Amino acid sequence: MRELIHRCFPTARSRWMYAFIAPWIIPLMAYLLIGQPYLQTGSTFAGGTLVVGILSTLAFLAHNEVADRITRKYPHLRQTIKRIVWTTLCFTGLSAFFLYSYVMTFAVGGFFNTELSLGAMRANQGVIPTWNRLFERMFGMEVTPPTLVFLYAWDVFCLLTFVFVYEVFYSLEQWQASQKNKETLKKARLQGQLQSLRSQISPHFLFNSLNSLSSLIADEPQKAEDFVNEMAKVYRYLLQTSERELTPLSVELAFIRSYYHLLKTRYGAGLHLDVAVDPAYLKYQLPPLTLQMLVENAVKHNVILATKPLYIHIGTTPTGELLVSNNLQTKAKRPGVVESTQVGLANITARYRLLDQPEPQITNGPDHFKILLPLFTENVSEV
Secondary structure: OOOHHHHOOOOHHHHHHHHHHHHHHHHHHHHHHOOOOHHHHHHHHHHHHHHHHHHHHHHHHHHHHHHHHHHHOOOOOHHHHHHHHHHHOOOOOOHHHHHHHHHHHHHHHHHHOOOOOOOHHHHOOOOOHHHHHHHHHHHHHOOOHHHHHHHHHHEEEHHHHHHHHHOOOOOOHHHHHHHHHHHHHHHHHHHHHHHHHHHHOOOOHHHHHHHHHHHHHHHHOOOOOOOOHHHHHHHHHHHHHOOOOOOEEEHHHHHHHHHHHHHHHHHHHHHHEEEEOOOHHOOOOOOOOOHHHHHHHHHHEEEOOOOOEEEEEEEOOOOOEEEEEEEHHHHOOOOOOOOOOOOOHHHHHHHHHHOOOOOOOOEOOOOOEEEEEOOEEEEEEHH
């Protein structure tokens, strides 16, 4: 039973809404459709409540499905007006359809001695005259044109109230999800920074960097000085990005050139970096250290030799995405060495997902590795 309830009402919002609406709308509709016999016997009360309850549940599920589709299309808080307008329009149409279905079900079926019947509707020339006696009995008024205006205004008010309550529940869920995402994003960002710092400050990296530096000091002091300056830029950038969720592409490229300088000093003619970015996209943003993770990933998993160089390309597409690619010359697997878990790529994907943005598209072909990264024109963390 619990599994069935969760399948029909998958969200806490839908369950709370149903619990809020069902206790009063089902008896009210049953009395309106059946009339005084609804309150005269227990069997009529139970049967009428059951039939109207089934119809009302189907109506609620249809309304809820439409509302979920609209919220999936317009999920952000800045799209609230669009969401309310579309929800109100769709709910108005659905309410009219199901109201007609209620009437026709009881008129055709003649359930529980209802005063509604096809014969009565034909004799009275329609539904409204047939319902006139029910409204007169329930509210002490006839269904005259002014009464219809009042009833329509009341129906619109109830509909807007329902939409308002739905929006309150949805906004609360969005706020809770936003708070949770902020914490998760903060954790992912710190995890990514920790991974980058570990790879850069590890004894192995320091040993390689200092070894490259020591070989330059005696023979090429100017290159040694340049190496130290670029190394300082790398570590300065790592420290400066500790609190950022996004960074301009121009800043990230300046950092990657310094990072590449360190790698180039070590690998020489075995490593080549080509940057061909459209200047129009330099002010666009992306998560910091994204390019560093991709370059590091390429260097870590590919053979790099002067006779078999690794080529890394960074460019932009006409649609405003950043393209990073490299030729594949994967290192041979060595016994006892654990295969890569691709933490860097998973971290990049997770950061885009948590920023509620399209995920990077990864193509791992036989000859080349490619990844398309969306670029941001605004601070999406505030959206």
